[in-house]
Amino acid sequence: QKEVEQDPGPLSVPEGAIVSLNCTYSNSAFQYFMWYRQYSRKGPELLMYTYSSGNKEDGRFTAQVDKSSKYISLFIRDSQPSDSATYLCAMIKAAGNKLTFGGGTRVLVKP
């Protein structure tokens, strides 16, 4: 079993809809959580970075962390075709410096 599980998708939504993404993890040592967006043939772009359980909002993006359930989410409001990409969750242990990635979810926002 992988340390971080993420549904590969594809997740197809109409323009303007809310995109809901999530990851589950098995190791309670993970303390820092990130969401990245990756377009084809490009490096990942950091979208959200959270430390503790709870919600964090930045523009159209909201990240949620529930450490008790080992579950993190990313919501994208008012989705646009330009949001079509692969979204990767990633996390780090408190004393570590290596990112552990989920497998990525491919998202398609249709006009």
Place this chain on the structure above:
Amino acid sequence: GAVVSQHPSWVICKSGTSVKIECRSLDFQATTMFWYRQFPKQSLMLMATSNEGSKATYEQGVEKDKFLINHASLTLSTLTVTSAHPEDSSFYICSAREAKNYGYTFGSGTRLTVV
């Protein structure tokens, strides 16, 4: 915000030759950088951790003599693929972290094709 520049963005080389990829942190110092490899439709696979002024730490199964990493300064790490073969063709990406309270920033990646 933190910017990581990676060069070249794509390269084609002949089998048996070596290719060098550069990764620079433009507006911050990075004592540690990371090198990843990504196959189509797959997630990133960590190859090695590059430490400024010391030897890189390679992940299990990664040939250190084939993938040479040099981190000579606080803003530059290089990955050299030696004696490249077609199976080395892949997307290589570097990353660095500005500070503990920030996420990792990635370069734009290098697409290597060995013919």
